[in-house]
Amino acid sequence: MCGLAGFLTPAPLPEPLTAVARRMGAALAHRGPDDAGEWVDESAGFALTHRRLSILDLSPAGHQPMQSPSGRYVIAFNGEIYNHLELRTALEKTGAAPSWRGHADTETLLAAVDAWGVAATLERLVGMYAWALWDRRDRVLYLARDRLGEKPLYYGWVRGALVFGSELKALRAFPGFSNAIDRRALALFMRHNYVPAPWSIYQQIWKLPPGSFVRLEAGRLPIDERGDVITYWRLRDAAIAGQQQPFEGSEEDALDGLQSVLSQAIRGQMVADVPLGAFLSGGVDSSTVVALMQSVASQPVRTFTIGFEEAEYNEAQHAEAVARHLGTAHTALYVTPRETLGVIPRLPSLYDEPFADSSQVPTFLVSQLARRHVTVALSGDGGDELFGGYNRYFWALRLWRRLALLPQPVRHRLARILQAVPPGAWNRVYGWVAPALPARWRVRLPGDKAAKLAELLQVERGDDLYVPLVSHWMRPATLVLGADEPRTAVTDPAQWLDTPDFAHRMMYLDAITYLPDDILVKVDRAAMGVSLETRVPLLDHRVVEFAWRLPLRMKVHRGEGKRLLRKLLYRYVPAALIERPKMGFGVPIDQWLRGPLRDWAEDLLSESRLRREGYLDPAPIRALWAAHLSGTRNAQYLLWDVLMFQAWLGQQGVPTAANASVTGLNL
Numbered sequence: 001m002c003g004l005a006g007f008l009t010p011a012p013l014p015e016p017l018t019a020v021a022r023r024m025g026a027a028l029a030h031r032g033p034d035d036a037g038e039w040v041d042e043s044a045g046f047a048l049t050h051r052r053l054s055i056l057d058l059s060p061a062g063h064q065p066m067q068s069p070s071g072r073y074v075i076a077f078n079g080e081i082y083n084h085l086e087l088r089t090a091l092e093k094t095g096a097a098p099s100w101r102g103h104a105d106t107e108t109l110l111a112a113v114d115a116w117g118v119a120a121t122l123e124r125l126v127g128m129y130a131w132a133l134w135d136r137r138d139r140v141l142y143l144a145r146d147r148l149g150e151k152p153l154y155y156g157w158v159r160g161a162l163v164f165g166s167e168l169k170a171l172r173a174f175p176g177f178s179n180a181i182d183r184r185a186l187a188l189f190m191r192h193n194y195v196p197a198p199w200s201i202y203q204q205i206w207k208l209p210p211g212s213f214v215r216l217e218a219g220r221l222p223i224d225e226r227g228d229v230i231t232y233w234r235l236r237d238a239a240i241a242g243q244q245q246p247f248e249g250s251e252e253d254a255l256d257g258l259q260s261v262l263s264q265a266i267r268g269q270m271v272a273d274v275p276l277g278a279f280l281s282g283g284v285d286s287s288t289v290v291a292l293m294q295s296v297a298s299q300p301v302r303t304f305t306i307g308f309e310e311a312e313y314n315e316a317q318h319a320e321a322v323a324r325h326l327g328t329a330h331t332a333l334y335v336t337p338r339e340t341l342g343v344i345p346r347l348p349s350l351y352d353e354p355f356a357d358s359s360q361v362p363t364f365l366v367s368q369l370a371r372r373h374v375t376v377a378l379s380g381d382g383g384d385e386l387f388g389g390y391n392r393y394f395w396a397l398r399l400w401r402r403l404a405l406l407p408q409p410v411r412h413r414l415a416r417i418l419q420a421v422p423p424g425a426w427n428r429v430y431g432w433v434a435p436a437l438p439a440r441w442r443v444r445l446p447g448d449k450a451a452k453l454a455e456l457l458q459v460e461r462g463d464d465l466y467v468p469l470v471s472h473w474m475r476p477a478t479l480v481l482g483a484d485e486p487r488t489a490v491t492d493p494a495q496w497l498d499t500p501d502f503a504h505r506m507m508y509l510d511a512i513t514y515l516p517d518d519i520l521v522k523v524d525r526a527a528m529g530v531s532l533e534t535r536v537p538l539l540d541h542r543v544v545e546f547a548w549r550l551p552l553r554m555k556v557h558r559g560e561g562k563r564l565l566r567k568l569l570y571r572y573v574p575a576a577l578i579e580r581p582k583m584g585f586g587v588p589i590d591q592w593l594r595g596p597l598r599d600w601a602e603d604l605l606s607e608s609r610l611r612r613e614g615y616l617d618p619a620p621i622r623a624l625w626a627a628h629l630s631g632t633r634n635a636q637y638l639l640w641d642v643l644m645f646q647a648w649l650g651q652q653g654v655p656t657a658a659n660a661s662v663t664g665l666n667l
Contacts, residue, residue, distance in 0.1 A: 002031055002032040002050060002051055002052050002053050002064070002076075002077065002078045002079075002166075003025070003028030003029075003030075003031030003032050003050070003051040003078060003165070003166040003167070003170070003528075004028075004048070004049065004050050004051075004064075004076035004077070004078050004130070004131070004132055004164075004165065004166055005021070005024040005025055005027070005028060005048075005049050005076075005163075005164065005165030005166065005170035005171070005173075006021060006024070006046070006047050006048040006049055006076065006132055006163075006164055006165070007020070007021070007024075007045075007046070007047055007158075007161050007162060007163045007164070007174060008044070008045060008046045008141055008161065008162040008216065008218055008221070009045040009046075009160070009161035009162070010045060010160060010161070010218075010219075010221065011045075011160060011161070012045075013161075013175055014175060015175070017040045017042060017045070017046075017047040018038050018040050018047065020047060020173075020174065020175060021038040021040065021047035021048065021049040022036075022038055022049060023173045024049055024163075024165060024170045024171075024173045024174060025038065025049035025050065025051050025170070026173070027165075027167070027169040027170045027172070027173045028051045028165065028166055028167060028169070028170050029051055030528060030529055030530075030531055031051050031053065031078070031166060031167075031528045031531070032050070032051025032052040032053045032531075033051070033053065033531050034052050034053055034054040034058075035050075035051075035052035035054065035062075035063060035064075036049070036050065036051050036052065037049070037050050037052075037063055037064055037065055038050075038065070039065035039067075039074050039076075039134075041134065041136065044139050044218050045161075045218070046134060046139075046141070046218065048065045048074060048076050048132060048134060049065075049076065050064040050065050050076040050077075052064060053375070053531055053533060054273075054274070055080065055272050055273065055274055055375065055376060055533055056080070056103065056104050056105055056271070056272065056273055057102045057103045057104035057107075057273065058273055058274070059102055061101045061102025061103075061104060061107070062102060062104035062106065062107075064076055064077060064106060066104075066106050066107065066110060067110070068110035068111065068113065068114045069098035069099075069110070069111055069114060070114050071136070072114065072135060072136055072137050073110055073113055073114065073133055073134065073135060073136065074133070074134045074136065075106065075109065075110055075113075075131055075132065075133045075134075076131065076132050077105075077106045077109060077129065077131040078129065078130045078131065078151050078153075078166055079127055079128045079129030079130060079131070079146065079150070079151045080105060080127050080128060080129070080269075080533075080535065081105040081108060081109055081125055081126070081127040081129065082126045082127045082265075082268035082269055082271070082540075083124075083125070083126040083127070083268065084105035084108040084109070084127075085108075087108050087112055087124060087125075088100070088108050088111075090124075091108075091111055091112065091115055094115070096111070096114075096115035097111060098111050098114075105127075109121070109125075109131070112124065113133065118133065118142050118144070118213065118215075119213075119230070119232060122144060122213060122232045122233075123232060123233075125146075126268065126540065126541070126542070127146060128146045128148075128150035128151050128535065128536070128539075129144070129145070129146045129150075129151055130143075130144065130145045130146065130151035130152060130153035130166065130208070131143070131144050132153075132164060138217070139217065139218040139219065140215060140216065140217045140218070141162070141215075141216045141217075141218070142213055142214070142215055142216075143155055143164055143208055143213060143214045143216070144208075144212075144213035144214075145208045145209070145210055145211070145212060145213070146210065146211070147210060147211045147233040147235075147541045147544075148210055148211070148235075148382075148511075148515070148516060148520070148536075148539045148541065148544065149197070149209070149210030149211075149515070149516030149517075149520055150516075150520050150524070150536055150539060151166075151524065152166055152167065152207070152521065152524060153165075153166065153207070153208045154166075154167070154168055154171060154200060154205055154206065154207055154208075155205070155206060155208060155214070155227075156171070156179075156200070156202070156204045156205030156206050157204045157205075158171065158174050158176060158177050158178075158179060158204075159175075159176045161174065162216060162221055163177075167352045167525075168200065168201075168202070168205070168352045168353055169349075169352050171205060172652075179202040179203050179204055179205055180202070180203050181201060181202065181203070181615065182199065182200070182201060182202060182203045183480050183481070183482055183483035183615070184199070184483055184484060184485065184486050185199040185200060185201050185202075186201065186354070186476075186480045186483060186615065186645065187476040187477050187479075187480045187483040187484070187485040187486075188476070188485060188486065188488065189201070189354050189356075189476075189641065189645065190472060190473040190476035190479055190480060190641055190642075190645075191471050191472060191473055191474075191476045191485065191490075192470070192471070192472065192490070192513070192514075192517070192518070193355070193356040193357055193472050193518065193637070193640070193641050193644075194354075194355055194356070194357065194517045194518045194521060195207075195353055195354065195355075195517070196488050196489075196490075196513055196517045197209045197210070197516065197517055198226065198229075199486070200353060201353045201354055201648075206226050208229070209229065209231075210512075210516050211231055211232060211233040211234060211235070212229050212230060212231045212232065213229075213230055213232065214226070214227045214228060214229045214230065215227070215228055215230065233541065235508065235511055235512055235544070236497060236508070236512075238541070238544060238545045238548050239497055239499070239504075239508055239548045240497075240498075241545070241548070242545060242547075242548030242549040242550075243499055243504075243548070245549065246549055246550070246551055247546075247549040247550050247551070247554075251554060251564070251567075254550060254554055254564055255564060255567050255568055255571075257546060258543075258546065258547075258564055258565070258568055259292075259568055259571070261540075261542050261543050261546045262288075262292060262537065262538070262540075262543055262568070263292050263295075263296065264540075264542070265537040265538075265540035265542065265543050266289065266292045266293055266296070266378070266537045267296055268540075269378060269535040269537050269540075270293060270296070270297070270378075272375070272376045274374075274375035274376060275302070275373065275374040275375055275376070276302070276374055276375070276376040276377070276378075277301060277302030277303060277304060277370055277373065277374040277376070277377050277378075278290050278293055278301060278302070278303050278304070278377055278378040278379070279303070279304055279305070279366055279370065279377055279378070279379045279380070279534075280303040280304065280305050280319045280322065280323060280328070280330070281305060281315050281318070281319055281380070282305070282315050282316075282317075282318030282319035282320075282321065282322045282577075282578075283315070283318075283380070283578070284380075284383060284389070284562050284565055284566055284569055284578060285380030285381070285382070285383030285384070285389070285538065285562075285565070286319075286379065286380035287322045287380070287569055287573055287578060288380065288383070288565055288568060288569045289378055289379070289380045289537055289538070290303055290322070290323075290326060290328060290378075291326055291569060291571075291572035291573055292572075293378065294326045294327065294328060294572075295572065300327055300328050300329040301326075301328045301329065302328065302329045302330075302331070302373055302374055303319070303323050303328040303329070303330045303331070304330075304331050304332075304333075304366055304369050304370040304373070304377070305319035305320070305330070305331075305332050305333075305366065306332070306333055306334075306335060306362050306365045306366045306369060307332055307333065307334035307335070308334070308335065308340070308362075308587070309334070309336065309337065316332045316334065318577070319332065320332055321577050322573055322577055322578070325573055325574070325577060326572065326573065331369065331373065333365075333369045335365055337592075337596070339365070340361055340362075340365065340587055341592065341596055341597070343361045343364050343365065344361065344597070344600075344647075346364075346529075347360060347361075347644065347647065348644070348647045348648040348650070348651040348652075349651060350364065350525055350526070350529045351521070351525045351648075352525065353648070354644050354645040354648045355518075355521060355522070355525075355644060356472075356637075356640045356641040356643075356644040356645075357518050357519075357522050358587055358589045358636075358637075358640055359522065359587070360522050360525075360526060361587050362587060363522050363523060363526040364526040364529060364530075367523075367526045367527040367529070367530050367532050367534075368530050370532055371527075371530040371531060371532040374532075375531075375532065375533060376532070376533045376534075376535060377527070377532060377533070377534050377535070378534070378535045378536070378537060379523060379534050379535070379536055380536075380538065381515075381519050381520065381523060381536050381538065381539070382515065382519075382536055382538035382539045382544075383538050383562060383565055384510070384561070384562075385507055385510045385511040385514070385515050386507070386511070386538060386543070386544060386547040386548075387547060387555045387561065387562040387563075387564060387565045388503060388507060388552070388555035388556040388561040388562060388563075389561040389562045390506075390510070390561065391561075392466075392469050392470075392506060393503040393506055393507065393555075393556050393561055394503065394556050394559050394560070394561060395559070396462075396465050396466070396469060396502065396503075396506065397462065397502045397503065399456070399465065400462035400465055400502075403456065403457065403459075404462070408460070411457040411458065412457070412458060414454075414457055415453075415454040415455075415457040415458045416454075418450045418451070418453060418454035418457070419451070419454045421450070422632075452468070455468040455474060456468055456469075462502055463493065463496070463502065463505065466490070466505070466506055466509060467490060467491060470490060470509075470510075470514065471490075472637050472638055472641050473638060473641065478617070478620075479616055479617055479620060479621075480615060480616060480617075481614060481615060481616065481617060488513065489509060489512055489513050490509060490513055496508070496509060497509075501552045503552055503555075503556050504552055507555075520536070523536075550564060566578070589636040589637075589640055590628070590634050590636040593628060593629075593636060593639060594628070594629060594631075598629075601625070601639070601643055602625075604642075604643055604646035604647060604650070605621055605622070605625050605639075605642065605643070605646070607622055609646075613646075613649065615645075615649070616642065616645075621639075621642055624638060624639060625639060
């Protein structure tokens, strides 16, 4: 796990190329504190920089940027190739292997590209990666990213130069960086709480989508465009293939198959020349990963969890029970509210782009804890999207069946009635009648739920439930001044998976949007912020392809998700240690905004500040803030979106709207 950056410029720079590259690399020092290097091709105006977190082959033989055995290619590589020893064997059998200098996977990758070319090599890789490869002979730059999007890679244009890097802070270190905020991307952020690929928060800067590479030729650069993005693996193709050739054995056969393919992935991901452990929340996903790790380990696996004083957010005791049963070397750290709140000022620089998943806070804390003991940690991310873990997968369809009993005009009239009454009024009315209601009908903040129900009542078909279920600001283009909202996979039905199962359609959309752009970003930035490598065995593409062969009944069954994954876990851990309501990995943002964060939030949300900056309409924000403070609404998610943008904006020195262009990208 490392950091990379570089540029390709057709015009001379005001300082040496090596100096610019070194400054870009220094911005990524947290991603690679063990080693640093630059490589420059002066005649082409090309420079490459790398920051190394040493995991495999700690010797100088692993130094990057690294040249291929033929001398044709130079690479800066971030990630791990888990099957690199098998690739070495394949190269040796055909006589294409060089005389190996060490045992780094980067050396294997370069030899493979020398022998097979870029596209064929990518198809053979098992791993997580982002890399920049310079072809010295043809003067062509290749940027590539892993299949599921575990490792980040940005690229784009600054004053006519092509720039790229693992994080935006490296691009901002390039001379003259002044790219304006893309208001379309900001609108997308307000809907999703993250900026989805291929957009970034800046104009003329993109994220390379998962499973793709881009070829950029010196002298023929597509100025201000994304370039020729080539997809070498699509989740859509894997999902369709799985549906067309479903698993036909019994559930017990499927269980054996899942155990085999996941164990294979975990064994590959446990290879490291540095201390290794795992995150353990005590939930299904992380417990399954740890159980399989412990089953093949020769000594207790090191596991880590964070505990909180607030009982409704604390899973530490569940993790400790699982750890005791499995016999891991477990470390739990209970953090105070003060320690948790102390992370918040670091978030804008840590995430480098507006990002508002509030579980970013505990994710950073558990990464910080793990890094005190290990350099690599495996996580359980991906289980929800692959095996049907989110609640919406099993209750959205039931909800639609009930809503569909009402004629469309009736649903629309009910929605207008619900919207005509302010949430605070619903709360007051409900407060009068609640004592007479059965316990199962009593809910918190019924006004918020009435507003959400009004949105759901207006959908035309069951599939349309997905958009309001995953959206934060429902109409973000009215919040972001001068913006229009581009279509994405979430809002464009033409991009949805053609399958009869509504739950499978939602799982697919989550896996190509929420998973790479929220979950994996959250883990990567939090972990790399403390120089910790994370690995995600459930996202081995062989596991993903196997999961899409499984029928829905092996994932979602009788109102419960992850059926097969649970059964696999129960081969190692008693169900009684696992079965409990899903908690998530959150913090009490709603309470903090009314308490210790109130002054901080008030400053960021002040009407004068919002008007001066010129990006957001103050009226709906101020109204929502007042409702939240009064307790008539729990608007924590919507407000956190705005606050994370405002905090990021304040740290970047971004020009105010008076000086910034509002032109969007042409994607």
